[in-house]
Amino acid sequence: MRPLIVFNHITLDGYFVDAQGAMSWAQPGNDDPEYAAFVAENSSGGGTLLFGRVTYAMMASYWPTPIADQHMPVVAKSMNAAPKVVFSHTLNEATWNNTRLLKGDLLDEVRKLKAESGPGMCILGSGSIVAQLAAHNLIDEYQMVIDPIALGSGRSMFHCIPAPLRLKLSKSRTFKNGKVFLSYLPT
Numbered sequence: 001m002r003p004l005i006v007f008n009h010i011t012l013d014g015y016f017v018d019a020q021g022a023m024s025w026a027q028p029g030n031d032d033p034e035y036a037a038f039v040a041e042n043s044s045g046g047g048t049l050l051f052g053r054v055t056y057a058m059m060a061s062y063w064p065t066p067i068a069d070q071h072m073p074v075v076a077k078s079m080n081a082a083p084k085v086v087f088s089h090t091l092n093e094a095t096w097n098n099t100r101l102l103k104g105d106l107l108d109e110v111r112k113l114k115a116e117s118g119p120g121m122c123i124l125g126s127g128s129i130v131a132q133l134a135a136h137n138l139i140d141e142y143q144m145v146i147d148p149i150a151l152g153s154g155r156s157m158f159h160c161i162p163a164p165l166r167l168k169l170s171k172s173r174t175f176k177n178g179k180v181f182l183s184y185l186p187t
Contacts, residue, residue, distance in 0.1 A: 002113065003120040004050075005141040006130050007042070008157055012146065015154030016127055021054070023125075026147050029177030038173070038181070040074040047120040048113070049079070053088035055125030060096035085113065085121075087129060110138050127157035135161050141185055142167060148178035 008016045009026040017023050029035060051059060062068050063079040084099040087106055094101040102109045110133060113121060123130055123139075133139050158165060167184035174180050 002048075002116060002118055003140040004110070004114060004123065004133070004138060005120060005143055006123045006139055006157070007143040007145075008125060008127075008130070009145045009147050010157070011149050011151050011154065013150040013152065013154075014156050015151050016125070016157040017155050018151050019153045019155075021155070025149050025151065026145075028149075029147070029175075029179055032175060032177035032179075035175045035177050035179060038175070039072070043075040043078040045078075045120070045122065046082075047122050048083045048085060048118070050110075050113075050121055050123045050126065050129070051084065051086045052126035052129045053086060053091055056084075056086040056088070056091075056094070056096070056099075059124070060094075060099075064096060106132055107136055107138070114138065127155055127159060130157045131159055131161050134158065134165055135163070137186065139186070141170070141183060143181070143183045146180040146182065 009023060010016050011025065018025060030039070059079065063076050068076040068079075080097050082098065084094075084096060085102055086094045086099055087102050087109065089103055091101055106129065123133075130139070166187040168187050169182065170185045171183035172181065
């Protein structure tokens with residue numbers, strides 16, 4: 001069974017995107033050498049990346065560009081080389097390197113992916129997918145970087161979960177830039 005993790009940045013007030021759906025607020029502090037090393041190491045995990053349509057469009061418009069390669073070459077290389085899956089009922093094609101488009105039922109498709117052999121999988125962004133999968137206990141680990149900012153409004157990656165999601169802390173790490181990495185496992 002392939003493990004499925006979520007990795008997202010969230011604000012102190014619990015949002016993973018702002019009111020406009022952006023997450024540029026997560027950029028300050030990324031130049032901290034210790035944090036940059038953590039990001040580079042974390043991005044080279046070697047698994048399959050899972051996205052919803054909106055996050056896929058955002059990622060596909062940035063990571064294959066020379067700007068991404070200039071700013072974060074290790075991460076850009078990993079993102080572009082990784083196998084990727086995008087879940088969408090509206091996309092007709094997925095053109096980013098190594099991307100497979102799945103149009104079937106999200107829960108069924110994720111169960112099939114988890115049943116395959118191979119390395120783990122990671123959801124980036126994609127809050128509506130996170131909430132749907134969390135509600136059906138299909139996520140094995142929740143990794144979050146808490147950014148030292150409060151927005152006052154935005155969207156939680158757990159928006160509309162039908163019941164409380166009980167988790168236990170498994171790892172934590174604090175960086176000099178004020179960001180805090182937390183890893184939670186379902187109880």
